[in-house]
Amino acid sequence: MSLVEVEDLGVEFGAVRAVDSVSFTLAPGAALGLVGESGSGKSTVASALLGLHRDTGARVTGSVRVGGVDVAAAGDDELRRLRGGVAAMVFQDPLSALDPYFAVGDQIAEVHRAHSGVSRRAARARAVDVLGRVGIPDAARRARSRPHEFSGGMRQRALIAMALACEPDLLIADEPTTALDVTVQAQILDLLHALREETGMGLLLVTHDVGVAAESVDDVLVMRDGRVLERGGVAQVLGAPRDAYTRELLSAVPRVEGSGSGPVPGTGTGSGSDSGSGSGSAAGADDGVGDGVGDGGGVGGGVGGGGGDGDAEGVTDARRAEGVVGDVVVEAEGLRRVFGRGRRAFTAVDGVSLTVRAGETLGVVGESGSGKTTLGRMLVGLLEPTAGQLRHGGAEKPGKGVAPGVQMVFQDPVSSLNPRRSVGESIADPLRARGDRDGDAIRARVRDLMQRVGLDPAHYDRYPHEFSGGQRQRVGIARALAAEPRLIVCDEPVSALDVTTQAQVTALLAELQRELGLALVFVAHDLAVVRQVSDRVAVMRNGRIVEQGPVDEVYGAPQDPYTRQLLAAVPALDPAVAAERRAARAAGAHAVREDGGAAGKELAAA
Structure with a gap:
């Protein structure tokens, strides 16, 4: 049985058809990427999986089933159980998703209590546990911190921890790394990969960054103007795209490999040379108000x-x-x-x-x-x-x-x-x-x-x-x-x-x-x-x-090790290269932990 079944999904906001006849399935433990420009309908599809369009005036057609629950037919109580218990969402902007007045740990505990009914003490313990799982150092102390006391990467980890609090079967991540620098982005993507392996949860990743998709998912759907233009394995779609728009999207991706240069030392094999962005036809894809000007070159x-x-x-x-x-x-x-x-x-x-x-x-x-x-x-x-x-x-x-x-x-x-x-x-x-x-x-x-x-x-x-x-x-x-x-x-x-x-x-x-x-x-x-x-x-x-x-x-x-570290964190368009880099980063992080543990023992002995 599929974890997610979407059939002929349509979403209309007044006269605007934001999603048009979208269908896909997601198996338990699998990872699917929705890729496309701003305004392509990616986030609208993701929101439909949790019934977030209910009572907004949007007209939703088609069928959406998540964890066996018919989202359109579900009552309010069943929908509440679905959100957080079966499927959880990580939003793009953690500052707007977290309450600035409450400690991060209290917010995670509240989510856990709402779905499990456990005591306040047990919920707080769970909050500390999931904060530790997502890599927040000194989780018991930092659970008492408010969102503004966390860095951008730590706030995103806190949102992931909140999503994990109820052990959902599906994690929906909507542009989770857009505002993060390359090293923190790599850490978040590595974390999502590790959590999938550890918990067996499914992942739906919404992103406009093709490199992020290559790092994180098994299959990809390329969307434009609310429709799916291409779908398939991530290596197949990114390596040999069939649709002209997918090729245009890939050609616009900037590369760290310069024209005529070899691969960057320490970062694996290059995935292509510099290429220009194609036509101006895509100029209007992001435009709420068309300016009628195509950006060539x-x-x-x-x-x-x-x-x-x-x-x-x-x-x-x-x-x-x-x-x-x-x-x-x-x-x-x-x-x-x-x-x-x-x-x-x-x-x-x-x-x-x-x-x-x-x-x-x-x-x-x-x-x-x-x-x-x-x-x-x-x-x-x-x-x-x-x-x-x-x-x-x-x-x-x-x-x-x-x-x-x-x-x-x-x-x-x-x-x-x-x-x-x-x-x-x-x-x-x-x-x-x-x-x-x-x-x-x-x-x-x-x-x-x-x-x-x-x-x-x-x-x-x-x-x-x-x-x-x-x-x-x-x-x-x-x-x-x-x-x-x-x-x-x-x-x-x-x-x-x-x-x-x-x-x-x-x-x-x-x-x-x-x-x-x-x-x-x-x-x-x-x-x-x-x-x-x-x-x-x-x-x-x-x-x-x-x-x-x-x-x-x-x-x-x-020449500087820090420069090499930054370059090694840049997403690769080749999924095989991305896997090699992820393994190298994991090995490096493990070596740092081992060195730190050895140093601690030496200090304790002294």
């Missing part, structure tokens, strides 16, 4: 190409001769930033030195908390350095505040745009800030900028909620361009976007850089994206740059 060409034989600053003579790379735009020397005072002082950036020239892109990579964003904000002028020197165009930055000729594109365009102002007015802000007063001239300039970044100028008076994620990021880029900067610092500009939209945004930045000779600092935790867009790369850890140089050299022959 892919990331394969990148914003740079990465230097081969570079000088001390990693800029190739060939690129300089072509006029692609010009004068120094920003130069940092010994930058340091400390937050807090006394014993509570925390050094976020410690002694960072770097140079960025006109026409080149410097990628800055590292895990969450490594100091990347703090460094980017200091380069812009949003934060003042505690120590060190920062020069723009060879001169010290005058006074405090944003440096002249420098702009920033933020990670989350939703929070960086005023929801009560039209996008046109938001783009116009830098023009008014510099003293422009001619309303007609401002509007004409904004419309020109919108067209340049691939937005319809007729949408000047629309509001941010009327645009898709990729379109909102284009608005952020247009706003940055309005001030005619020499340098743009991009802080995780594509981290929340699906791969085809990522390709469109990075291709746009490449085109703008070629046209305008911009210098870019591209801050990201996604090493594959940084490889595609950068000429040089700086690897940060604990506030310091541990390795810096031409992108091909750093990725092709990393």
Whole structure:
């Protein structure tokens, strides 16, 4: 008997048909991935398995059975038993899924009590047990912590622990690693794999990241516009896709293996070379409001190409001769930033030195908390350095505040745009800030900028909620361009976007850089994206740059162990390579535990 049986599922929200005739089965202990762009219907299908569309006004047709329960026909009590007892869901954003006012352990205990009826003491003990199972250190103490006291990776582990509290037969994971850096993402994927082996539970993984699917599932369904376009074994679908859309989706995936380079040391065999994103036909897949502009060209060409034989600053003579790379735009020397005072002082950036020239892109990579964003904000002028020197165009930055000729594109365009102002007015802000007063001239300039970044100028008076994620990021880029900067610092500009939209945004930045000779600092935790867009790369850890140089050299022959660790955590599109890397990570983690245990015994004996 199948654990999940979905037959001819349809979900309509008013006039919008979000899911159209989807059918699949999932056997006990198996893992299935739903892959596709934002808006393809993946999360809507996942929600239907738990009856989450009930009483929302959605019209659900077809048949859904989970653990033998007919979800549509189930009463409220039976549906409550299904949710958490038979099937549990891990959501994309743990901060919004966890109550900020209650300790994490209490929230897990409450879920366990609701389904098992055990005492408070037994429920708290169960909460500590499952927190330990998902790798939370010192689980008894950390169970008393509130969500804001956990890191992003630990909050996601806590959500998984909550899902495991009642030992469900099915775990539904909806984009569980989207906002996590590569090492934490690898830990979460390894955890899900280990839990499947340990408990025999089934897994339904919803993701727009093809590499994550290759790491985690046995079979995959590729969705677009609410329909299943292709299905089969993950190795078959990713290795020899039959549908044109699947091929387009795979071609947009950035790779850490550079064009013409061999496999990254310590990370197994490469799974392909750089490739461009296909047509502009996918541009509308993420778009709630179509802009009518297809983004041709892919990331394969990148914003740079990465230097081969570079000088001390990693800029190739060939690129300089072509006029692609010009004068120094920003130069940092010994930058340091400390937050807090006394014993509570925390050094976020410690002694960072770097140079960025006109026409080149410097990628800055590292895990969450490594100091990347703090460094980017200091380069812009949003934060003042505690120590060190920062020069723009060879001169010290005058006074405090944003440096002249420098702009920033933020990670989350939703929070960086005023929801009560039209996008046109938001783009116009830098023009008014510099003293422009001619309303007609401002509007004409904004419309020109919108067209340049691939937005319809007729949408000047629309509001941010009327645009898709990729379109909102284009608005952020247009706003940055309005001030005619020499340098743009991009802080995780594509981290929340699906791969085809990522390709469109990075291709746009490449085109703008070629046209305008911009210098870019591209801050990201996604090493594959940084490889595609950068000429040089700086690897940060604990506030310091541990390795810096031409992108091909750093990725092709990393010198620092931390760089090698980051590269080894990047998801592989080849499931066999992914399994090898997972085994290597497990062996490494076991060796660390063994070393730690031996050291503890020696200390105890002493």
